[in-house]
Amino acid sequence: MTKAQRCWFFFTRADAIRPYIVIRIRAANRLGGFCPASWALRREADSGRVAAAITGSAISCSLFLARADAICPYISSMTIQRQIAEYIASLAEPKRSEMLELHQRILKALPKCKQWFSDGRNSEGKVVSNPNIGYGAFTIKYADGSTKEFFQIGLSANTTGISVYVMGIEDKTYLANTYGKKLGKASVTGYCIKFKKLGDIDVDVLLETIRDGVRRSADSGRKP
16 A cells, blocks of 8 residues: 555445544555554545545544554444445446445344345355345354354345345245235245335335344344
């Protein structure tokens, strides 16, 4: 990273971070070593977004300083939020606007949920699925006794529309029987709800389905 370079990252949801905070972190420079850097966080007054600027050590920063350990828990989640924002921004309209609207409404329905992002690649770097945004967390228990943490709700764009995944419900007929007719023009399988566009479904019913799915996966003895 050159001293004069500024890298700006925008997050649609970083309300947990107080505006006007600067912390000292370490950033990799272009020579492969490390140099001190300042991570300046400020709230965009016009858009409500939080912008994080990484600046080289030679660039002065007049914002307030705070201890790095006070904000370290948020750095990982901020990276995920950036990946989510970049993924949504990469989509063509009108799917971009619909995915952004649905993402924001899910966050409002599940305000304290853990967020996930998968680019759809396996450990070998091969594309095996569409990118996914995840919300919430529960623990999958396998027959051999091993466990794995996974998201409760998934959101993904595909070639024909949008898919919402409601994970962790043991009864694979529950979603279709309970919400299939209420949702509108949607295909409902064991854990997946597919639709072409938001106008084809009742979004309020979809959000009710999501909240119900989160409760049921938590009530089944898994991590909420």
